[in-house]
């Protein structure tokens with residue numbers, strides 16, 4: 001055995017790609033950047049992926065009366081989850097190859113009664129969603145995207161800030177000259193949750209009877225444009241998201257900066273991977289893009305819901321494969337990649353990571369045997385046998401991978417949707433792209449790793 005083969009390869013992954021693959025990588029990157037710019041909410045992701053899937057021959061599951069191996073179907077749950085499946089040759093009870101990612105990202109939501117006037121300004125009250133460092137969200141351009149549902153059922157879709165001529169929105173911060181007290185506070189308290197107020201207007205209405213003239217003027221503008229009243233905000237889902245365009249980073253253009261890469265980088269890779277399967281797979285393959293991961297995976301669009309079970313049973317009936325104890329047998333034989341991002345090593349903040357066990361940008365897709373906090377608390381640790389199974393797929397197919405962990409022991413921690421499916425009996429390992437500045441308005445990944453995720457997921461599904 002050569003010395004090289006005896007040692008764990010922890011080199012940069014850029015040398016694994018040949019010329020042809022470099023071209024594929026560039027095409028993939030362009031499409032991914034387009035996806036990031038188009039899709040800044042769960043609903044937008046679902047729409048985008050549905051359109052792409054239809055082009056690739058996927059059909060709505062509800063519209064298929066029967067199914068057979070090779071059929072491609074998708075199921076959409078409440079416009080916030082999309083699950084794509086390719087029916088394999090083997091029976092469902094033998095298990096499926098599953099990839100699970102999430103399409104919700106940290107952001108700032110509007111409160112149900114957001115609009116108010118103060119000292120000649122109209123502002124929106126907000127409630128942040130997911131784990132954010134609040135100080136990162138002030139004085140940056142924000143867009144509003146989402147929906148308002150009127151009581152008559154009409155859905156008003158809102159997207160303001162994306163088009164060149166659109167206005168943007170902003171949260172103010174204190175000037176340094178007057179920030180003496182603020183600067184003495186802890187970083188977590190410098191900007192507080194109730195300080196995240198959005199500037200939305202400053203011109204008073206000419207209406208003599210209106211009390212709050214600036215607020216009234218904004219409501220008039222919204223009513224004229226969207227036909228909504230103040231009460232309609234109560235039944236809305238409006239998200240403030242960064243107005244940053246996704247871009248290549250560095251003189252060598254090796255990295256990608258963009259909002260929402262946790263976890264749209266893995267969502268995009270898994271959706272593309274399942275769509276690009278060219279042959280009928282042995283096992284039925286499912287790629288699911290879930291919601292609510294950032295706030296605990298609860299509710300009827302989160303991973304804790306029965307969305308996947310429902311889809312699997314629908315497929316079983318249409319395949320005439322319903323049988324005694326089917327779901328339990330299926331899950332016990334299922335292999336899953338929980339495709340979520342990992343915290344990459346950052347040389348500027350080296351202290352929080354163990355460099356020997358941290359994942360690095362540019363060194364490939366990352367396998368996390370466990371997540372959790374403190375003594376691995378809350379983690380569904382993958383079995384060594386299963387880790388070896390996934391390693392072999394990657395090594396046999398020239399997929400550059402690395403192992404990682406979520407920071408130093410006792411430094412912090414976190415979780416993904418892995419444990420939810422592992423609880424049902426499946427083998428699950430976290431396997432995703434390393435990210436710098438995770439949960440910030442502008443996260444950074446490596447082009448190489450994004451492409452490796454796509455390549456790795458495809459090989460995993462094919463197995």
Ligand code: MN
Pocket residue numbers: 102262263293340341
């Ligand atoms: Mn995530």
Ligand code: MN
Pocket residue numbers: 262294439
């Ligand atoms: Mn996250």
